[in-house]
Amino acid sequence: MSKARVATEWLMVCSGCHISLLDIHEAILDVLAKADIVRSPVLADVKEFVPADVGIITGGIRNEHNIHVAKEMRKNCKIIVALGSCACFGGTPGLANMYTNEDIFKTVYTDCMGVDNPLGREPRDDVPPLTEKVTPLSSVIDVDVIVPGCPPVPELIATGVMSLLEGKPLDLPNQSVCEPCPREKDHTKITELKRWYRSAGEELDPDRCFLEQGYVCVGPVTWGLCDARCTKVGVPCRGCHGPLNPDPEKGTDPGQDTTSFLGTLASQVPMEEVLEAMGNDPISILYQHQYPYSNLGKLKERKE
Numbered sequence: 001m002s003k004a005r006v007a008t009e010w011l012m013v014c015s016g017c018h019i020s021l022l023d024i025h026e027a028i029l030d031v032l033a034k035a036d037i038v039r040s041p042v043l044a045d046v047k048e049f050v051p052a053d054v055g056i057i058t059g060g061i062r063n064e065h066n067i068h069v070a071k072e073m074r075k076n077c078k079i080i081v082a083l084g085s086c087a088c089f090g091g092t093p094g095l096a097n098m099y100t101n102e103d104i105f106k107t108v109y110t111d112c113m114g115v116d117n118p119l120g121r122e123p124r125d126d127v128p129p130l131t132e133k134v135t136p137l138s139s140v141i142d143v144d145v146i147v148p149g150c151p152p153v154p155e156l157i158a159t160g161v162m163s164l165l166e167g168k169p170l171d172l173p174n175q176s177v178c179e180p181c182p183r184e185k186d187h188t189k190i191t192e193l194k195r196w197y198r199s200a201g202e203e204l205d206p207d208r209c210f211l212e213q214g215y216v217c218v219g220p221v222t223w224g225l226c227d228a229r230c231t232k233v234g235v236p237c238r239g240c241h242g243p244l245n246p247d248p249e250k251g252t253d254p255g256q257d258t259t260s261f262l263g264t265l266a267s268q269v270p271m272e273e274v275l276e277a278m279g280n281d282p283i284s285i286l287y288q289h290q291y292p293y294s295n296l297g298k299l300k301e302r303k304e
């Protein structure tokens, strides 16, 4: 049987998702037994696009070149996989959508501490123009499969890629991070919320739910595809595998869902304390990996 042709591309990325492809360790042998990598700019300097059965794209859309590359991949690949939360939901770079491009250029190239740029020059020539907003891959091309995570856990990548190569449906569990999380919950009301970096470690019960100990954990509204790997090693979930039941048509709002369960669990905690526990930056905590994909992010877009 001939091998499947696999192409990869990266758009607006930190490169972590592509590195995670290598973290599948020996599972790469199973992948390579069934697939030939026919194009991968991370491995070789290639400019042309070639036909492929599966195209794996990491990263979201931040500039005009990203749009061109995404469209070329769509034209050349039978199946497009959005790998990682930047590609699926806009990812952490999507938090930039709280600001205009003018604000961002001014902050980065003029106002930022340590920048010495008296003429206020900005690198706008000979680089691809920025899009107005950061958006997920699905905003410019049809996407067939999403594999979220920042980066996706290697087991998920290996399962996802092998399912595609074997022509099997990718059956992902419909569960939040709380399900695999072993921390004990006794459904008590929260009477106090604390900032993680200030007090973690002081009085932390290693076995009890973070939320019930007063630390914001967004596990209840996050797609549990990672086997709760952060909470198992003592760190609250920050939502990197994206919203539970993502639905681009109906929209999704993990921040609103978190606010609603915090409202129930922590009804006795003053609002100032809730905001302080989130560093007075609730959007960065509640929408850390999916702001452009969320109803709140889209609402802001519509208002502008």
Ligand code: SF4
Pocket (backbone or CB within 6 Å): 012, 013, 014, 015, 016, 017, 018, 058, 059, 084, 085, 086, 087, 091, 092, 149, 150, 151, 152
């Ligand atoms: S999803 Fe995370 S690891 Fe992947 S490219 Fe985006 S920021 Fe990097």
Ligand code: SF4
Pocket (backbone or CB within 6 Å): 177, 178, 181, 182, 183, 185, 208, 209, 210, 211, 212, 217, 218, 219, 220, 228, 231, 236, 237
């Ligand atoms: S809220 Fe966080 S710590 Fe608590 S059970 Fe859910 S994932 Fe675990």
Ligand code: SF4
Pocket (backbone or CB within 6 Å): 150, 177, 222, 223, 226, 227, 228, 229, 230, 231, 236, 237, 238, 239, 240, 241, 242
């Ligand atoms: S526990 Fe949360 S932040 Fe950690 S890997 Fe899983 S989804 Fe991502």
